[in-house]
Amino acid sequence: MIQILFFLFAAVAVGAAINVLAQKHVLYSALSLIVMLTAVAVLFILLRADFLAMIQVIVYAGAIMVLFTFVIMLLNLPRDEDGEDRLQWLKFIGIPLGLFFLFLVVATLWNVESLRAAPPRLIGSPEAIGHSLFIDYLLPFEATSLLILIALVGAVIFAKKDL
Amino acid sequence: MRYVTSFDFILVMIKIVVIFGGVMAALAYLTWVERKVMARVQMRPGPNRVGPFGLLQPLADGLKFLFKEDVIPTNANPFLYIAAPVLSLVPALLSFSVIPFGPWLQVSDISVGLLFIFAITSLGVYGIVLGGWASNSKYPLMGAMRSSAQMISYELSLTLSVVGVLMIANTLSLAQLVESQHGRWFGFIPRWNIFLQPVAFLVYVCSAIAETNRLPFDLAESEQELVGGWHTEYSSLKFAMFMLAEYANMVTVSALATILFLGGWSGPRFGPFWLQAGLPTFWFVLKIFVFIFFYVLLRSTIPRFRYDQLMKFGWKVLLPLALANILVTSFIVAIS
Numbered sequence: 001m002i003q004i005l006f007f008l009f010a011a012v013a014v015g016a017a018i019n020v021l022a023q024k025h026v027l028y029s030a031l032s033l034i035v036m037l038t039a040v041a042v043l044f045i046l047l048r049a050d051f052l053a054m055i056q057v058i059v060y061a062g063a064i065m066v067l068f069t070f071v072i073m074l075l076n077l078p079r080d081e082d083g084e085d086r087l088q089w090l091k092f093i094g095i096p097l098g099l100f101f102l103f104l105v106v107a108t109l110w111n112v113e114s115l116r117a118a119p120p121r122l123i124g125s126p127e128a129i130g131h132s133l134f135i136d137y138l139l140p141f142e143a144t145s146l147l148i149l150i151a152l153v154g155a156v157i158f159a160k161k162d163l
Numbered sequence: 164m165r166y167v168t169s170f171d172f173i174l175v176m177i178k179i180v181v182i183f184g185g186v187m188a189a190l191a192y193l194t195w196v197e198r199k200v201m202a203r204v205q206m207r208p209g210p211n212r213v214g215p216f217g218l219l220q221p222l223a224d225g226l227k228f229l230f231k232e233d234v235i236p237t238n239a240n241p242f243l244y245i246a247a248p249v250l251s252l253v254p255a256l257l258s259f260s261v262i263p264f265g266p267w268l269q270v271s272d273i274s275v276g277l278l279f280i281f282a283i284t285s286l287g288v289y290g291i292v293l294g295g296w297a298s299n300s301k302y303p304l305m306g307a308m309r310s311s312a313q314m315i316s317y318e319l320s321l322t323l324s325v326v327g328v329l330m331i332a333n334t335l336s337l338a339q340l341v342e343s344q345h346g347r348w349f350g351f352i353p354r355w356n357i358f359l360q361p362v363a364f365l366v367y368v369c370s371a372i373a374e375t376n377r378l379p380f381d382l383a384e385s386e387q388e389l390v391g392g393w394h395t396e397y398s399s400l401k402f403a404m405f406m407l408a409e410y411a412n413m414v415t416v417s418a419l420a421t422i423l424f425l426g427g428w429s430g431p432r433f434g435p436f437w438l439q440a441g442l443p444t445f446w447f448v449l450k451i452f453v454f455i456f457f458y459v460l461l462r463s464t465i466p467r468f469r470y471d472q473l474m475k476f477g478w479k480v481l482l483p484l485a486l487a488n489i490l491v492t493s494f495i496v497a498i499s
């Protein structure tokens with residue numbers, strides 16, 4: 001049962017991810033991204049990480065993507081034209097980079113195969129995540145939040161040159 | 164791992180039928196309650212032609228919606244235009260799957276029930292946003308954009324306002340949240356979270372009204388400036404689905420407020436055995452109804468906010484209040 005669900009939602013996630021790139025209209029791409037993020041949330045549930053799944057939907061599908069759609073509607077972006085693409089050369093860099101990334105992922109998975117035998121239970125419970133965020137990895141966690149704050153201030157300064 | 168027997172399966176099916184049927188009937192009659200109460204506030208009789216006290220009005224409305232012509236505007240995006248009401252209604256109804264209407268009347272008590280409701284309702288905004296965009300018309304688009312900005316702003320304070328309660332109750336399961344509020348202080352004050360978290364309760368109620376797009380925060384709809392907001396172009400059953408979703412969301416946020424702050428199904432118990440079995444559900448529904456009544460009173464008495472006032476109120480009043488509440492609560496919880 002879990003295996004069937006896994007392959008079903010994995011297929012949905014991959015299909016939606018491809019659709020993000022294939023769609024010509026930005027809004028359709030954004031909608032496909034929402035489907036992809038929600039499908040990944042289901043994969044989290046199958047891994048017994050309910051908390052992560054819900055956070056995934058609340059933060060990504062429910063908040064960040066709403067902002068995406070808001071900006072798309074605000075700018076009212078036209079349909080992506082088939083004509084001359086200014087970023088044509090990116091294709092030639094993107095393909096090798098993608099292959100390199102795939103190689104990295106496969107190499108990593110190859111090395112952790114021994115861990116697959118016993119998935120740690122309740123790794124995704126609120127207690128476990130709170131423990132790792134606020135006790136085990138407190139310094140990296142706070143450093144990351146500082147980094148996000150810096151990005152936020154930077155974006156505000158870019159947007160409003162004369163405050 | 165617990166295996167699901169066929170008995171469990173049948174039990175869950177019965178619960179789904181009871182809750183779904185009850186909720187749908189309640190949603191239909193909420194329209195009657197709203198029209199009747201609003202009429203009374205404005206010194207009008209309200210619907211009184213169909214049946215005694217106009218009690219058959221919801222049925223007449225439903226039939227009327229069925230027989231109306233279903234218009235899809237020429238320049239609309241047909242796929243999204245049809246999908247939007249569904250995207251609006253399905254999440255609104257899904258959240259009833261985890262709400263405990265009584266100790267035994269809950270479809271599924273999942274460990275992250277509260278977050279599930281927040282996740283599902285945060286997806287409900289796409290129905291409004293896409294409906295407004297797919298109509299390909301000025302007013303719906305403006306309504307949709309206002310709605311998405313408003314939802315993002317008020318979802319923050321809505322979610323943050325319940326953190327204090329979670330720190331006291333130490334759980335995310337809705338049934339356990341209710342059970343944590345059983346008992347009394349000094350023998351007569353019910354052990355409800357509203358007395359421990361009054362600020363959080365106020366912030367929650369304000370943000371909840373904004374989240375459900377009700378007056379005085381119904382900027383997405385505001386019929387005086389935007390005709391009908393995001394559903395201007397909708398007619399027939401699609402419009403009815405949007406309305407149903409709005410009422411369902413109202414019931415959901417009221418139910419959440421009851422569970423989080425007013426002790427859920429707890430209340431005085433008396434009478435014979437058969438009465439005691441039904442009393443918790445009765446108290447729960449009664450508390451929800453108080454909230455709905457308050458909603459309707461607000462709608463008929465308070466004028467709409469201006470858009471900039473709405474944004475200022477969300478970001479400069481509610482959000483700091485919610486954050487301060489978390490700070491104070493965590494301090495007290497850490498000490499005691």
